[in-house]
Amino acid sequence: MSKMYTLFNLVFLSVIGSGCTNDSSNDAICGGNGEIHDGHCHCDDGFTISEDGNSCEESQESNYGGDFIFSPSNVQASTGISNNDQIWLLEAMDGDSQLKIEIYESYGGISSPGSITINDVESNYATCGTCVLLQTGCVEHGNHYDCSSTYMPMEGGEIHIEKTGTNAGDDFAGQLLGVVFQEVRISQDYETEPVSGGTQLELAPWSFETQLDEL
Numbered sequence: 001m002s003k004m005y006t007l008f009n010l011v012f013l014s015v016i017g018s019g020c021t022n023d024s025s026n027d028a029i030c031g032g033n034g035e036i037h038d039g040h041c042h043c044d045d046g047f048t049i050s051e052d053g054n055s056c057e058e059s060q061e062s063n064y065g066g067d068f069i070f071s072p073s074n075v076q077a078s079t080g081i082s083n084n085d086q087i088w089l090l091e092a093m094d095g096d097s098q099l100k101i102e103i104y105e106s107y108g109g110i111s112s113p114g115s116i117t118i119n120d121v122e123s124n125y126a127t128c129g130t131c132v133l134l135q136t137g138c139v140e141h142g143n144h145y146d147c148s149s150t151y152m153p154m155e156g157g158e159i160h161i162e163k164t165g166t167n168a169g170d171d172f173a174g175q176l177l178g179v180v181f182q183e184v185r186i187s188q189d190y191e192t193e194p195v196s197g198g199t200q201l202e203l204a205p206w207s208f209e210t211q212l213d214e215l
Helices: none
Strands: 012-014 034-037 040-043 047-049 056-058 074-082 085-094 097-104 114-117 130-136 139-141 144-146 149-153 158-163 171-177 180-186 192-194 200-202 206-214
Touching (some): 130 158
Antiparallel strands (some): 085 097, 180 200
């Protein structure tokens, strides 16, 4: 299956619940800091979902630094089936910077609430299942942006997905913690290489919540 990045030139990018049931063991499963919805925890404010999706842990945002503050004026997300693969796409724009999250179920991406620590698989666009891309120096040209630099995360940051669904109208929420972006080049076969002497950007903790549109 080809990833959505093939829809864009490597320099030009486009702009772009089911019923809940209560469980008497909510407190035990979610650590008393959330409620069970459709078999996983929805966490209270100040708490984030555990890696296995079955508990809520106190948010550790205060432990993460980062001087690259991303405050988008517009966040859009969509989901749908492409080549028999459920995918989720999020795009957010802050000034001349664009951040994208792409989740591919067939590549092992997060398809239900949970979290991952970014490793070498997730830092390479050829292999990532939960892909995070950042572009800077973007200038609008009609229905697309001309961006001067592309970044992907280095190993070690965390991606948390707290709410997700498979239908338009479902909530989609999560956060990025401790993510450090490095400037990269993505080749035609999606293999990703750091730019020699390229810049690094340490992202301040960033949370998002929006409703899914149909892909």
